[in-house]
Amino acid sequence: MSKRIVFTGGTGKAGRHVVPYLLDKGHTVLNVDLVPFDHPGVNTLIADITDSGQMFNALSSHFGMDEFATGKGPAPIDAVVHFAAIPRVLIQPDNETFRVNTIGTYNVIEAAMKLGIRKVVIASSETTYGVCFAEGDKDFHRFPLEEDYDIDPMDSYGLSKVVNEKTARAFSMRFGADIYAFRIGNVIEPHEYDMFKDFLADPMSRKRNAWSYIDARDLGQMVDLALAKDGLGFEVFNATNDTITATMPTAEFLAKHCPETPVTRELGEYEAPLSNRKIREVLGFKEEHNWRKYVSV
Numbered sequence: 001m002s003k004r005i006v007f008t009g010g011t012g013k014a015g016r017h018v019v020p021y022l023l024d025k026g027h028t029v030l031n032v033d034l035v036p037f038d039h040p041g042v043n044t045l046i047a048d049i050t051d052s053g054q055m056f057n058a059l060s061s062h063f064g065m066d067e068f069a070t071g072k073g074p075a076p077i078d079a080v081v082h083f084a085a086i087p088r089v090l091i092q093p094d095n096e097t098f099r100v101n102t103i104g105t106y107n108v109i110e111a112a113m114k115l116g117i118r119k120v121v122i123a124s125s126e127t128t129y130g131v132c133f134a135e136g137d138k139d140f141h142r143f144p145l146e147e148d149y150d151i152d153p154m155d156s157y158g159l160s161k162v163v164n165e166k167t168a169r170a171f172s173m174r175f176g177a178d179i180y181a182f183r184i185g186n187v188i189e190p191h192e193y194d195m196f197k198d199f200l201a202d203p204m205s206r207k208r209n210a211w212s213y214i215d216a217r218d219l220g221q222m223v224d225l226a227l228a229k230d231g232l233g234f235e236v237f238n239a240t241n242d243t244i245t246a247t248m249p250t251a252e253f254l255a256k257h258c259p260e261t262p263v264t265r266e267l268g269e270y271e272a273p274l275s276n277r278k279i280r281e282v283l284g285f286k287e288e289h290n291w292r293k294y295v296s297v
């Protein structure tokens with residue numbers, strides 16, 4: 001069913017693929033970002049997620065000039081997809097990354113809840129699993145990485161995403177709303193598959209991403225499925241593609257490269273170590289962009 005969606009951060013690397021995917025599915029989208037998104041059929045409202053008043057306004061706004069014609073004021077918003085953030089360490093100082101990401105997410109979720117919007121999807125991150133931006137060569141606790149893992153990042157970006165999951169959970173309980181947090185893997189745009197040659201040549205270079213990734217278009221499918229699935233309350237989903245970014249079967253690969261790390265269940269032959277089993281089983285995700293379609297091995 002087509003929905004009215006406010007999308008924060010739609011101008012960014014992931015958003016510029018996910019927003020068009022949602023438009024193609026018939027949804028109406030207002031992008032909320034500091035930077036305009038030059039794409040037909042979507043307006044950008046320039047607004048700062050760290051300003052609560054701006055978020056209350058953004059989530060109670062017309063989506064475009066054509067909506068003045070109704071004479072009834074802004075129509076209700078069905079869902080919010082919140083991607084706006086400082087997307088990693090070392091772009092801004094740590095305290096600023098933490099501030100923007102945590103306060104921004106608080107403001108977006110609070111405004112959504114208090115304005116009566118009962119579906120929010122937020123961008124969490126693979127970095128919550130604690131290895132991506134760790135000091136030194138930290139090991140994962142176990143494989144596969146699944147949503148019940150004891151997430152333990154030491155960096156300020158990963159920590160901001162852990163806090164955001166707690167914020168989402170609190171508001172979901174308080175308002176009886178569906179808030180789904182996507183632990184997004186390394187986002188790969190269509191033009192980036194040439195990087196996989198290097199990934200395969202130097203496997204340990206991908207340990208910090210748990211040898212997993214998400215195609216930006218498949219992330220669009222995941223968001224669309226989350227918008228369609230009601231009634232789950234607060235849930236966390238790994239948002240990754242199906243398979244490991246290596247040519248060796250997963251169990252063999254992990255035994256070779258991480259012999260000390262326990263494997264807690266039988267793995268699919270090429271299952272991604274940052275497993276997407278839950279999003280496949282609960283939301284019905286079916287990947288369309290496996291890396292092997294774009295990289296010759």
Ligand SMILES: NC(=O)c1ccc[n+]([C@@H]2O[C@H](COP(=O)([O-])OP(=O)(O)OC[C@H]3O[C@@H](n4cnc5c(N)ncnc54)[C@H](O)[C@@H]3O)[C@@H](O)[C@H]2O)c1
Binds near residue numbers: 008011047127
């Ligand atoms: N790129 C990845 O590999 C990856 C992996 C895991 C999680 N994520 C998360 O996914 C989301 C999208 O990531 P991305 O790679 O597209 O990042 P990006 O930086 O390309 O896009 C983020 C967007 O947010 C906007 N933004 C930043 N601060 C803002 C503010 N104060 N108010 C309003 N808008 C603001 C930016 O202008 C930008 O357009 C982020 O939450 C990021 O943390 C990304």
